[in-house]
Amino acid sequence: MKALLRIVGVLILIGIVVVLGLMFVPPQRTAPAAALPADYQPPPGAGRAVAVAGDCMACHTAPKGQPYAGGLAVPSPFGVIYSTNITPDKETGIGNYTLDEFRAVLIDGVRKDGAHLYPAMPYPSYRKMSEPDVRALYAYLMNDVKPVHAAAPVTALEFPFNQRWGIRAWDWVALPKAGFEPHMGDARLDRGAYLVEGLAHCGSCHTPRNRLTFAEKGYDARSGDFLTGAVLNGWPAPDLRAKDSDAQRWSAAQLAALLATGRSDTTGVAGEMATAVEHSLQYLPKDDLDAVVGYLQAIRQDRAVAGQTAPRANAVATTATLNGASPQIDLGARLYLDNCSACHFTNGKGAKAVFPQLDGNALVTAQDAGGLIAVILNGAAIPSTQLRPARLAMPDFGWRLKDDEVAALATFVRQSWSNDAPAVTGTDVAKVRAASASAR
Amino acid sequence: MARQEKKTDAVIVGLGWTGSILAMELAEAGLQVLALERGEDRDTVPDFAYPRMIDELKYGIRLKLMNRPADSTLTIRRSLQETALPYRVLGSFLPGNGVGGAGVHWNGHTWRALPEELRLRSYVTEKFGAKVIGPDLTIADWGVTYDELEPYFDRFEYVCGISGQAGNLGGQTQAGGNPFEGPRKRAYPLPPLPTLLNGKMFGDAAKAMGYHPFPLPSANLSDTWTNEYGMQLGPCNFCGFCERFGCINYSKSAPQTCILGALKHKPNFSYRTRAEVIRVELSADRKTATGVTYVDDQGEEVFQPADLVILAAYQFYNVHLLLLSGIGKPYVAETGEGVVGKNYAYQMSGGTSLFFKNVNFNPFVGAGSSAMVIDDFSMNQVDFGREGFIGGSYISSGQFNGRPIASMPLPPGTPAWGAGWKQGIKDWYGHSMSIGSHGSNMSCRDCYLDLDPTYRNKYGQPKLRMTFDWKPNDIRMTQFMRSKIEAIARSMNPTHWASGYKGEGAHYDVRPYQTTHNVGGAIMGTDPTQSAVNRYLQSWDVHNVFVMGSSAFPQNLQYNPTGTVGALAYWSARAIRQDYLKNPRPLA
């Protein structure tokens, strides 16, 4: 008994020491990946290119807000996290950050005052950044971005998530090594890897996460889990590596078109990917876009998308049913004619590069119908891009359709033509509707 | 004292079709371009979004996309003896408003002027003798030839994605197209829309009588299209809410679908809405413009300095601004002197309805430009000497919409109300088609625009006054077309048919909708004593003012004006970019 008590006491003591260590031992800052001279000048435009590739804008600019002044509310399973002001304003922004302090944010996820950042800031990916890129970004934010004097809302999560020292523990467990290790055996593909695994932080959405720690299950292509699909805030970010995924089935040109313009011949981006295209991917230099596409198609895995039903061998006679316009058709078909066929047409094929095809569409047939439901309720817009400036927007139908009607319609499109995905219920729809309302 | 804004290189008045074309051309040339639009901002979503857009009452009847007479209107009289009265309620024509202007809510008929139409006075004189031109007709040559404009017709058609069948490729007649059209260098960007039943029936009947039917060239697209700006349009779905409505699915050519998304990417382009230009300001010697004065959304006057002023508002407002700004000598009908305001013209149209008890036309399956046409009585096919008029018309059967409030043709004898009307609409809705004549209108001495002596706008400026009436020349033309159409109609053996054409003594009735093809008032030409702008649409009097639009037409074409308006805009833009900007001066 005494021995047991002594063991328990020692364990408690160790626990206290660990916690105190986490709380009070100063955070370690990773040294720069390469030694550059103190007066190193980034090439002109390099900083802006890094900011664009990293898509700092997407999180650090609020809707209708000033560029990089923060204030965007990012929902997380732990509560709402607000992005910070990263303009060079000295009081409310990062104007007082030294280079080393700035690097620590990107590589170690540590603020100037030593506090750890919630990994809503994707430093687990940014940690792969090269030192020239860190320097270029620092110079850009400090010199080329307009300082904005505006304090962003302070993130205040509920206990225990407001204990930032806990993130330090998480970092120990979850973070990959800092820096980028070439592993593709080819300069172009490694450039693609550097961008995808690092700055573009695609894994933040497209890699499945550990259920307990919420850490990404892998951080580069050497991990079998990396970029194999996830559901984030009810939205399915597709598997990019399975042999029957869009990313692998399409030609390189189609994939490049999707990233650069938000639209391919058969579909368009929606949800967060639309933002990524609008602010970041459309501006990737051609060589970088080419490298990203090459890399993605090089990390193909010889398996089907998990949990996805294969397309039907014999397509349902949906087109003929819809064309008949009989008053006796089912509710789902009726709703399709009343709401959708004006653009997506009765054959579900939409129109090339303008109206997404629904027959065989990844979002429509995803295991998780959350994205499809969100699009029906709230609409979606393919953003205006330099190459394809038409902003192609689908209107919302949430005001027009009740939950059970949305469910019937979503089920209809998921099970028509060659599609064969599980049905949707009114409860599913109600959940998405409530989440959309609270996100406003 | 108006506040003053920072100078811009070019200010464009109005952000409709010609405003968007000129803004894009000048922005591409590297100028700082500012467009001022008096109406509101508009984009496909949310402003034309399905299903709220397809509301017949709101947009088709109450005309909520159009310019409101309460905001600005003109006065109208039919002769110098009448007192002009305000056009209080929209009827005869529907001026547009807002970003995109009428380019948002047009039908989409996109034609080229005939070679002969662009040099009409010369053509008539050469072929029939000058005596054929009545003393009151003031028809004129345009100063630009079809061959000069051909590449610009083509350019506009390719920006829009016009869906049609070429009839004359480089001089070679093409089957299925318009054999009477001017030669084009290449085919239309897209094939024609599918032909609806009415078009098939009319086409068959016309062919049997020896005519040459072809599908109407359509800015409702038959397929997806990506234009030179990277802008994309989708295929028309025949929703039947085309004219008077913004397109719900990106399939009607408009500034929004063809140009604006790309234009907004240019850092040297900007625009302000709810900014109504009330005057072009001139230098002390009145030889150049210094900019424009506009009223902003707070009701304050603002002076916007600029080196180049493009008037790209609707035809009426271009002429009105010239008059209010003192640019050019105003036309005085009593003396025939002056140029600004002269040669106002309209469109002479008429039609025959055919009723077929046993045919389902499904009229709600409609597109603004869905029609089968014959051009066998076009301007270059009619013997003016023999027929006693100068003019021509295309004849067509269209199915644009089946919107039941506006489109409810009923056989003659059906009561206007009561049980008979109720039965009539049940029996006949969906069982009728029509054949129409869309004809030219010759300009004349007493059809013109000037400033009204009595009525003022909300800024205290005199309203524009229109003096216009139908003249014997065009009435003879429309009666001629009537005889041709009724012959075709009879050959189709309808259960009933009924005609509506202006007859002898008819006067201009402003109540029923006719067309929004108002032209003239700032006509182009080669003689500064007879025209307001030169062949590049440059003001003869103020060389840094260019005036776009159908105000340039010396008389009206038999065709819808937009194709020619678009071509002239690109033509003028080229002259500005290649010539004027290098050395600002009168170009002619």
Added chain:
Amino acid sequence: MNDDRQPPTTWHALKPPESRPNRRFMLKAAVGSGAVLLAGGPSATQAAKALLDEYKPVYFSGAEWAFVRAACARLIPSGGDGPGAIEAQVPVFIDRQMAGDFGKGSDWFMGGPHDPNADPQRGFQSPLAPAQIYREAIAAVDGWCTLNKGKPFAVLDEAAQDEVLKTLQAGQLGLRAELRDFFTFLLQNTKEGFLADPMYGGNHQMVGWKHIGFPGARGAYLEWANDQGKPYPLGPVAISGERG
């Protein structure tokens, strides 16, 4: 981007429709009388009248409302083959129009000077907006009816009412020039109320559209462009999504 509206990727900022269908009113209709109305027949007319009785006009006075109900009922009568203005709730439409932009002439140029005696081809020239024209004309017509027929319009028999309307239509009732557009507006508004989207208070449950076979706010017919005369079988949909 130059416009100060952010282009959203989701449509939070969309405005709701200008006039929502009066949900309580429609709900009652659906629950109480829907099936009966659609079935047609004298009980349908009774049910429609009951529905009208429940409606509280926002513009018309009691006497005006009675006139409008009676006039509509003659312009598009009940009975025979199909619904009439009463079944379609057209008087509700007209009342609401009077209270809106149309009634107020908000979009029209109403400034003076006026020449209400001008040739009708010169277009509308009255100094009065439609709602005011209705008000004064109804009073004038009722006055004429009382004088010439002994009773106000609403309580005359149908044949007499038809006669009055024909006289009015022919411009022979003696309305002063400022009111001469009254019959034109009344007939136009009645037809609008029969065939406009139900959200405006008329075309109740799309009975007008069903009467003629118009599919309403579907607007999706590419596949029917080649139908070569086949009748279109599917019923209408309203902008609200209501299915008929």
